[in-house]
Amino acid sequence: xxxxxLALQVxxxxxAAPLIVLVRNRHFAWLATTAVSYxxxxxxxxxxxxxFESGPLSYALGNWPPPWGIEYRLDALSAxxxxxxxxxxxxxAPYAQRSIADEVAPERQYLMYAxxxxxxxxxxxxxxxxxxxxxxxxxxxxxxxxxxxxxxGRRRKALVAAYQYMLLGTVGATFYVIGVGLLYLMTGTLNxxxxxxxxxxxxxxxxxxxxxAFITVGIGLKLALxxxxxxxxxxxxxxxxxxxxxxAATATKVSVxxxxxxxxxxxxxxxxxxxxxTGEVLIGLSVAAMVTASLVxxxxxxxxxxxxxxxxxxxxxxxxxxxxxxxAALTGSITHLLNHGVTKGAIFVLLGGVVLxxxxxxxxVGDLSGLARRMPxxxxxxxxxxxxxxxxxxxxxxxxxxxxxxxxIDRGLWWxxxxxxxxSLIAVAYVWRVVEIAYLRPPPAGASRSEAPLGMLSxxxxxxxxxxxxxxxxxxxxxxxxxxxxxxxxxxx
Amino acid sequence: xxxxxxxxxxxxxxxxxxVLFAIYSFLMATVLxxxxxxxxxxxxAAVGAGVSTVLLLGALHxxxxxxxxxxxxxxxPLVLAAAVGAVLVYGSFGLPAFSDPQAPIHxxxxxRYLNEASKETGVPNVVTAVLASYRGYDTLGETVVxxxxxxxxxxxxxxxxxxxx
Amino acid sequence: MTPAYLSYWLTIFLMVAGLYIxxxxxxxxxxxxxxxxxxxxxxxxxIAPGKLIxxxxxxxxxxxxxxxxxxPHVLILxxxxxxxxxxxxxxxxTVRIREAYGTVEEDEILERDRADAE
Amino acid sequence: MKGDIILRVIAKLLVxxxxxxxxxxxxxxxxxxxxxxxxxxxxxxxxxxxxxxFGLEAGRRLLPDWLAEKALAAGVLLYAGVGxxxxxxxxxxxxxFVLDADPVHGQHRGxxxxxxxxxxxxxxxxxxxxxxxxxxxRDGEGE
Numbered sequence: 001x002x003x004x005x006l007a008l009q010v011x012x013x014x015x016a017a018p019l020i021v022l023v024r025n026r027h028f029a030w031l032a033t034t035a036v037s038y039x040x041x042x043x044x045x046x047x048x049x050x051x052f053e054s055g056p057l058s059y060a061l062g063n064w065p066p067p068w069g070i071e072y073r074l075d076a077l078s079a080x081x082x083x084x085x086x087x088x089x090x091x092x093a094p095y096a097q098r099s100i101a102d103e104v105a106p107e108r109q110y111l112m113y114a115x116x117x118x119x120x121x122x123x124x125x126x127x128x129x130x131x132x133x134x135x136x137x138x139x140x141x142x143x144x145x146x147x148x149x150x151x152x153g154r155r156r157k158a159l160v161a162a163y164q165y166m167l168l169g170t171v172g173a174t175f176y177v178i179g180v181g182l183l184y185l186m187t188g189t190l191n192x193x194x195x196x197x198x199x200x201x202x203x204x205x206x207x208x209x210x211x212x213a214f215i216t217v218g219i220g221l222k223l224a225l226x227x228x229x230x231x232x233x234x235x236x237x238x239x240x241x242x243x244x245x246x247x248a249a250t251a252t253k254v255s256v257x258x259x260x261x262x263x264x265x266x267x268x269x270x271x272x273x274x275x276x277x278t279g280e281v282l283i284g285l286s287v288a289a290m291v292t293a294s295l296v297x298x299x300x301x302x303x304x305x306x307x308x309x310x311x312x313x314x315x316x317x318x319x320x321x322x323x324x325x326x327x328a329a330l331t332g333s334i335t336h337l338l339n340h341g342v343t344k345g346a347i348f349v350l351l352g353g354v355v356l357x358x359x360x361x362x363x364x365v366g367d368l369s370g371l372a373r374r375m376p377x378x379x380x381x382x383x384x385x386x387x388x389x390x391x392x393x394x395x396x397x398x399x400x401x402x403x404x405x406x407x408x409i410d411r412g413l414w415w416x417x418x419x420x421x422x423x424s425l426i427a428v429a430y431v432w433r434v435v436e437i438a439y440l441r442p443p444p445a446g447a448s449r450s451e452a453p454l455g456m457l458s459x460x461x462x463x464x465x466x467x468x469x470x471x472x473x474x475x476x477x478x479x480x481x482x483x484x485x486x487x488x489x490x491x492x493x
Numbered sequence: 494x495x496x497x498x499x500x501x502x503x504x505x506x507x508x509x510x511x512v513l514f515a516i517y518s519f520l521m522a523t524v525l526x527x528x529x530x531x532x533x534x535x536x537x538a539a540v541g542a543g544v545s546t547v548l549l550l551g552a553l554h555x556x557x558x559x560x561x562x563x564x565x566x567x568x569x570p571l572v573l574a575a576a577v578g579a580v581l582v583y584g585s586f587g588l589p590a591f592s593d594p595q596a597p598i599h600x601x602x603x604x605r606y607l608n609e610a611s612k613e614t615g616v617p618n619v620v621t622a623v624l625a626s627y628r629g630y631d632t633l634g635e636t637v638v639x640x641x642x643x644x645x646x647x648x649x650x651x652x653x654x655x656x657x658x
Numbered sequence: 659m660t661p662a663y664l665s666y667w668l669t670i671f672l673m674v675a676g677l678y679i680x681x682x683x684x685x686x687x688x689x690x691x692x693x694x695x696x697x698x699x700x701x702x703x704x705i706a707p708g709k710l711i712x713x714x715x716x717x718x719x720x721x722x723x724x725x726x727x728x729x730p731h732v733l734i735l736x737x738x739x740x741x742x743x744x745x746x747x748x749x750x751x752t753v754r755i756r757e758a759y760g761t762v763e764e765d766e767i768l769e770r771d772r773a774d775a776e
Numbered sequence: 777m778k779g780d781i782i783l784r785v786i787a788k789l790l791v792x793x794x795x796x797x798x799x800x801x802x803x804x805x806x807x808x809x810x811x812x813x814x815x816x817x818x819x820x821x822x823x824x825x826x827x828x829x830f831g832l833e834a835g836r837r838l839l840p841d842w843l844a845e846k847a848l849a850a851g852v853l854l855y856a857g858v859g860x861x862x863x864x865x866x867x868x869x870x871x872x873f874v875l876d877a878d879p880v881h882g883q884h885r886g887x888x889x890x891x892x893x894x895x896x897x898x899x900x901x902x903x904x905x906x907x908x909x910x911x912x913x914r915d916g917e918g919e
Contacts, residue, residue, distance in 0.1 A: 007859075007869035014637060015856045018849035021644055061630040062862075063871040067602050070630045111648035118641050125634070133733055137634035140740045141641055144747055148645035151751055156758035157774075160767055163751045167680065167689060170744050174697055177737065178581070178673075181703050184730075185588055188601030198601070210584025507687055514691055521698055528709040529716070529726035531809040533701065533734050539817040540742045544902060545694065547824065549687070551909035552749040556687060556756040570681035578674040585666040589707065598707060603727045607716065614872075614883040616806045619716040619728040620735075624811065625887040628732055629870050632890070633855050635736045635813075636897050640852045642743035643901030646750040647845070650908040717808065739813060746905055753912060 002050060005043045006059040006072045006128060009082070010138075012036050012043075013121035017114040026106065029113035030097045036117060037086070037093035040124065044086040048079040052483065058130070066130065067191035073130030077334070077484035081127045081257045084338050088249040088345050089120050095459040096242040099352045103240045104152055112152055116246065118145040123254045132180045132190045135258065136173065139222070143169045146251060149243035150235050155362065161234035168221050168231045175218030182211035183266075196266045208267075209275060215262050216278070223255035225319060226289035229312045236308035241352030244304065248311055249345035253337045256318055260334075263322065264488035282323030287419050289316030294426035298433070303363045306430060307347055310389060313423060314340045320416070321404050329407020330485035335477050336400035339388065339470055343397060346385040346463035350378050353452025353460060368434060370443025375451050379438045381464040386431035388467040391424050396470035399478060511549045518542040532620045669706065672699035684764040686755065690748045697741040704730040704737075787829040794822035802895055806884075812891035816898025824906050832910055844903040851897025858889045 016036045020029045051057060056075040060066060074082070096116070104112050122142025129135050147169070151162035184190055186207050187198040202208060217228070224232040232252075236244050263278075293312035300306040318340070321333025355363055357375065372379040388395035401420060408416040451457055470477045518541030526534035589596035610622040624632050676699055679692025708727035716728035756762050759770055802815035827835030859870040867874035872886025 004863060004869065007863070011856060011859065011869065014633075015853060015860075017637075017644070018640060018852040018856075021640075021849040022846060022853070060868060061870050062626060063868045063873055064627050068605055069627050107651060108648050111644055114644055115641070115648065118637065118644075121637075131631075133736070134628075134631055134634065137631050137638065137736060137740070140638050140743075141634060144638060144641045144645060144743060147747060147751070148641075148648055151649055151754070156755075157771060159751055159755045159758055160771070163686060163748070163755060166744070166748055166751065167693065170693055170748075171677075171680065171696070174700060177700055178703065181700065182584055182588070184704075185596070185598060185707055188597035188599070188603070190602075190729075190733075198597070204587035206587035207584040208587075210580050213580055507685070510688060510691055514694065517695070518698070521701070525701065525705055528705050529714060530705045530708070530731045530734070531715045531717075532811070532814075533705060533731050533738070535809050535814050536735055536738050536817075537698075537701070539814055539821070540738055541694075541698065543821060544742055544817060545745055548746055548749055548905065548909065549691070551906070552687060552753055555753050555909070555912055556762045570678055573681060574674045574678040577677055578670050581670045581673065582667070585670065588666060596707065598727055598729070599710070603729050606728055607725050613880065614887065615880045616884065616887060617717055618806055618808065619725070620731045620809075621805050621811055621887065621891075623728055623732045624735060625890050626872060626883055629872075629886075629890060631732070631736055632894065633859065633870070635739045636852055636855050636894050638740050638743045639901050640848055640897055642746045643848045643897075643904050645747050646905055646908055649747075649750040649754055650912055715809070735813065750908070753909070 002046065003057055003059050005047055006057060006074060007061065009040060009043045009047065009086075010072075010121055010125045010128065012039055013117045013124065017117040017121070020110055020114040020117065024110055026101075026109040026113070029110040030093075030100075033096070033113045033117055034093045037089040037120070040086040040120070041083075041090040044079075044082045047074055048083050048480075051076060051079040052480065067189045067194040070134050071130040071191055071193075072128045073193070074128055075484075076480065076487045077257065077260065078127050080334060080480045080484050081254060081337065082124065083480075084253060084341050085120070085123050085127065085250045088246060088341055091345060091459045091463050092242060092246045092249075092349065095245075095349055095352070095456045098453045098456055099242045099356060100240065102356050103154055103242075108152065112149070112240070115145040115148045115152075116243075118142075119149065119246070119251075123250055126254050127257060130192050132183070132192055132195065134190075136177055136180065139173055139176070139258075142251065142254070143173060143222075146243075146247055149247070150239040152243070153238040153240050155238050157234065158238035161231070161238045165231040165235045168228070172218045172221030172228075175214045175221070177218075179211040179214035179218060182207045182214070186211075192261065192266055196268075199266065205275065212267055212276065212278070216259070219255050219259045219262070223252045223259065223319075224312055224315055226285040226293075226312070226316060229289070229293070229315075232312055233305045233308040236311065236348075237302055237304040241348065241355050245345055245348035245352060248308070248348050249341040252311070252315055253341050256315070256322075256333075256337060259319075260322065260488060268488075279323045279325050282319050283413075283416065286316040286318075286320035286323060287416065289313055290320070290419060290423035291426070294423050294430065297430040298426060300430075301364050301366075303365055303368065303434070304348075304351060306365065306434070307344065307351070310427065310430065311340075311344060313427070314344070314389070316423075317401065317404060317420070320420075321407060324404075324407045324411055324413070324416075325489075326407050326410050327482070327485055327489060328403050328410055330488060331478060331482045332400045332403030332405075332407055334481035334484050335403060335474075336397075338477050338481070339396035339400045339467070342463055342466045342470065343385050343388045346381060346460055346467060347389070349456065349460040349463060350381045350385070350452075353378050353456045356452060356456070357450055365433060365437055368437045369441035371438035374443050374449055376449075377451055377457060377461065381461050382438065383435055384464040385467055386435060388471070390427045390431055394468065394471045396467045396477070398471060399474055403478070507553055511546060511553060514549065515542045515546040518545065532618075666703070666706070669699050669702040672696075672702070686752045686762040686764065687749075689764075690745060690752065693748070694741060694745055697737070697744075700737065701734045704734050783829055787826060791822050791826050794825065795819055798822065798895075802891065805891060806887070812894030813898050815891075816895040817902060819895070819899045820902030820906070823903055827906070827910070832907075836907075839903060841904070841907055844900045844907065846900070847896050848900030848904060851893045851895070851900060853893075854896060855890050855893035858886055858893070862886070 059072040061070045122138045125138030147166045221228045290313050293309045297309035318333045321329040388397040391397035391401040522534045522538040610619045611617045614622045616622040676696030708730040716725040798815045798819035805811035862871035865874040872883045873879040875885045876882035
């Protein structure tokens with residue numbers, strides 16, 4: 001019975017969306033979304049605990065054995081990402097009601113929920129699938145719904161942001177398809193595990209190298225790898241708050257997962273990495289991302305854009321671990337997927353509350369003045385999440401950075417250690433800007449004290465609490481990530 | 494086909510570009526039919542030349558049909574596009590030759606579809622059998638993609654009810 | 659060697675042209691058409707190698723033993739659908755942009771955004 | 777264009793045949809090229825043609841907006857529902873073998889319903905797209 005959950009995990013949100021469209025009622029839509037999100041979380045935890053106990057699960061859709069049919073496959077890594085995505089979803093969904101009611105026209109709200117369900121289904125589908133082309137299909141489900149979610153933002157810039165993201169996202173997805181096509185031509189299969197096995201027998205490496213390049217660039221576009229990140233700040237800044245919170249916490253993380261999967265499960269047995277300096281390039285780009293994006297964040301005026309640039313920098317940390325390619329660094333990377341997801345989720349959920357009370361679509365840093373007096377709990381939550389963003393000991397962000405530093409020391413790359421510390425110092429600068437204005441500036445005259453609605457606030461504070469919790473109890477986060485990292489590296493010869 | 498694309502690059506009247514795009518799609522469909530992909534050809538003719546053109550014309554009607562001067566310096570995009578092409582040409586040298594029956598795609602997964610599909614599913618059109626059964630989950634995904642696009646367009650273009658805003 | 663790789667090179671040429679339109683042009687509609695050309699070219703990458711000379715369409719019938727490979731056809735059917743879905747969504751966003759900005763030229767939109775910011 | 781009597785007569789004659797052809801493509805998909813997606817596009821095209829000749833309102837009477845919207849959701853539910861049916865009958869998700877006592881027959885049945893779901897969604901979406909764009913156009917002229 002348990003293995004059927006693997007299919008239901010994806011199919012449930014997938015079926016919720018048409019149901020919502022059929023019923024056309026925004027209250028029903030919210031109820032269905034919330035129920036589905038919680039159900040997904042429960043299923044994800046059940047599946048993950050099973051995987052961590054007794055090894056990978058495989059599920060043949062349509063009862064056709066792979067590689068002829070499509071396989072769903074859950075191992076330590078995908079189980080970890082599965083929990084991350086459904087955890088975020090279950091925090092965002094209940095909070096969505098007020099935020100969406102405030103930001104989106106009533107006749108569009110139920111469609112917004114439908115898009116959210118589709119996005120969730122797409123991301124979960126990408127995570128559990130063991131088939132390269134099926135991954136593309138679900139990538140497109142997630143992407144198309146994301147474009148719509150962004151375009152539903154209140155300002156007209158949201159449309160342009162969505163358009164830009166759509167162009168780049170589609171180019172990225174098409175690059176991915178080209179890469180998969182080349183691999184398919186060389187192996188004759190689309191099943192990832194089968195592909196890895198048959199790639200070892202391929203003598204002619206040039207198409208495989210080209211495929212590696214295309215998949216890296218394609219997925220790099222989706223995960224906002226440093227020079228390909230241009231779409232991200234606008235998309236995060238102008239999307240409706242709830243969409244930002246969900247996308248920021250999950251979408252790029254799932255793309256990172258896809259990259260990990262291809263690098264370590266498909267390409268690694270093939271001697272392609274010896275022919276291309278992929279690791280070095282990744283380290284270089286990551287370092288550039290960490291420093292430049294953090295610097296841009298320091299001078300950014302729009303609060304949501306500020307944290308969006310911070311996301312680009314944080315993705316740099318994650319890809320850095322992939323580039324370092326050893327147990328400690330990969331553990332750090334994978335842990336950071338979760339930690340940064342929770343942290344950014346908390347921040348954007350809190351900002352959603354501020355936007356709701358400010359009753360204005362844009363939010364500049366100046367608008368936060370006196371926030372500590374107007375919305376003390378929100379401001380407190382922002383501080384906690386900000387500390388985690390910097391990586392102060394005792395917060396989640398510290399744990400993952402600690403492992404990254406260990407990984408860099410393992411490789412003897414001291415300059416990388418220095419850059420990690422420097423980037424964290426820059427993070428102190430931009431977080432301090434927000435905190436300083438929120439706590440030390442007086443609120444604008446006539447501003448009354450009004451917290452965000454209870455539902456939103458509790459979801460946000462619960463996420464902020466998680467930032468601290470994962471800073472102390474690392475049995476799930478680091479434990480799961482270490483398992484996943486060992487799994488990835490264990491395949492290598 | 495290559496010629497129509499070149500014309501598309503040069504043509505600045507968008508109406509012309511759309512017409513060229515339709516021609517291009519039809520040519521593509523012909524080529525696909527020549528390559529034995531009859532199902533794909535039929536779809537490309539219906540979608541590329543049919544639906545896409547209607548949608549493009551509809552959008553054109555709403556947005557105006559003249560393109561302003563090409564604005565960017567053409568050098569950078571040309572270099573980028575050429576670099577992509579170069580990687581592909583590099584990769585293409587290792588690919589199996591055209592119509593090589595020993596190529597992996599003909600020897601690995603496909604034979605089971607060709608030999609067993611009509612027995613296992615009772616459907617002689619192998620494409621349909623693979624589409625709806627072996628890889629039926631992909632097709633579910635595809636249907637959902639269409640649904641997403643449909644619902645997304647409704648969300649974006651629904652007219653505001655009277656009295657709001 | 660040349661005929662063996664001709665299909666790849668035609669594909670690559672179409673891809674590059676589509677990508678060029680996509681990057682170099684400022685008109686949002688034309689960019690979308692470039693995107694469509696780019697996506698369409700991928701169809702050939704998958705389908706052309708599936709053809710066997712002397713083979714026939716993969717519909718099992720008496721008297722034929724040599725069929726072209728059906729799997730790429732299935733994949734590309736899906737890709738076509740994804741392509742048109744993207745195009746439809748892109749056009750919808752373009753129409754909304756036109757309504758919000760009164761233009762579909764990239765530089766004019768950026769100009770208006772800058773004017774907003776000041 | 778609406779006034780042209782020849783066009784109107786031809787359209788009246790043609791549209792049923794186009795719809796019939798769509799159904800042919802749908803059900804013949806097992807034996808020849810075709811299937812739910814192509815059939816859906818053709819069916820939608822037939823109605824678009826009808827709209828072009830007789831105007832948007834007439835088209836809406838033939839196939840109203842809300843019906844298209846319901847259709848596009850119902851199609852996906854039908855497809856996914858076939859999968860769930862397989863699950864309930866003791867198989868895997870989208871397992872058609874268990875849909876009938878005879879596995880091959882079960883496959884046939886599964887493919888039939890799945891294709892029907894695809895056609896429903898595609899027809900619905902294509903029509904809805906056309907209506908949406910056409911509506912916007914009229915708004916634009918009114919402004």
